[in-house]
Amino acid sequence: MIRYGQQDITQADIDAVVGVLKSVNLTQGANIPKFEWSVMARTGARHAVAVNSATSALHIACLALDLGPGDFLWTTPNTFVATANCALYCGAQVSFVDIDSRTYNLCPRALEEKLIEAERVGRLPKIVAPVHHTGQPCDMEAIHALGEKYGFKILEDASHAIGARYKGEPIGSGRYSDITVFSFHPVKIITTAEGGMALTNNDELATRLGLLRSHGITREPELMTQLMDGPWYYQQVALGYNYRMTDMQAALGVSQVARLAHYVKRRHEIADRYNTLLANLPLTLPWQHPDSYSAYHLYVIRLQLENIGVSHLEIFEALRAKDIMVNLHYIPVHTQPYYQKMGFRDGDYPEAERYYREAISIPMHPALTDADQEFVVEVLREAMEV
Incomplete structure (x- = not known):
């Protein structure tokens, strides 16, 4: 897994x-x-x-x-x-x-x-x-x-x-x-x-x-x-x-x-490798603002669904079926039932909702190996049928 x-x-x-x-x-x-x-x-x-x-x-x-x-x-x-x-x-x-x-x-x-x-x-x-x-x-x-x-x-x-x-x-x-x-x-x-x-x-x-x-x-x-x-x-x-x-x-x-700097450096190495491996797929990769240096807690891809023949859910489930425990960060808070009782509605924050429909957090942690990354990308490519 x-x-x-x-x-x-x-x-x-x-x-x-x-x-x-x-x-x-x-x-x-x-x-x-x-x-x-x-x-x-x-x-x-x-x-x-x-x-x-x-x-x-x-x-x-x-x-x-x-x-x-x-x-x-x-x-x-x-x-x-x-x-x-x-x-x-x-x-x-x-x-x-x-x-x-x-x-x-x-x-x-x-x-x-x-x-x-x-x-x-x-x-x-x-x-x-x-x-x-x-x-x-x-x-x-x-x-x-x-x-x-x-x-x-x-x-x-x-x-x-x-x-x-x-x-x-x-x-x-x-x-x-x-x-x-x-x-x-x-x-x-x-x-x-x-x-x-x-x-x-x-x-x-x-x-x-x-x-x-x-x-x-x-x-x-x-x-x-x-x-x-x-x-x-x-x-x-x-x-x-x-x-x-x-x-x-x-x-x-x-x-x-004591290992904080090492962990963040390793996460950048993993992100850089993902950027290369995923470059030719119909995805939007994480953009980094020039004023910032990310801690890369997550590596989020966004599916360009108009260029893919399968759904967001199908790709997510295909990855999970191969024991790649992807996740989604986050479901917009205003769409939660508790908050909708306060009067918030779907459509209130369209950019966050658009992000939610396309985003998947793929594996990102210091113990991730090159082979792990290659497997993630291979399964993702097969799931997108490209």
């Missing part, structure tokens, strides 16, 4: 996790800050808060940015549902901005058009959450400029994009956003089994993220509302959650992040 994505676990990773299991601290130990610092060192961010999932990171990021009832978060329909759901957790409302036809990311031109109309009717968003789909960064400079003009905060969903760069700077640096979120799910660039992280350069936001991660409880005297009764003392100063990452997960993250 050739999976579309999978983790790479080495003996060093196993030793790191076993080391924690033999220690006294399985959670809230030294590996958490060590992992946070290792990611900060690779991104240039001033603060990092590790949590148990990227969804948790998105949730507390929205809370830290004061998203609540009566507010709007705008994001792309071409994302996993968690990006939109995090706003609903806060009692806020969600809307979407259609995608760019070449990058498949949130389109700044569509965003500007929607902002002009939203300003006219008094319904501007509090947060815009661009998603770096497949690992290719969004046009963050343009989105940031619109944020300055229209007054919204920017939450980067970089779940696909640790190791990516935009205009020469690492994603996560925070130059163009208030908070950036990474995912460490097993199919992502690096893994902690499950896990996520929120990064920011703002001291106050970092404090709030840290409180929200762990029940809203603090032992820091400067955050308390009265003097400590004794060394046992703590206070709950906010309504927080139990979103903590374990030391076992963090130890795995520390070990994995």
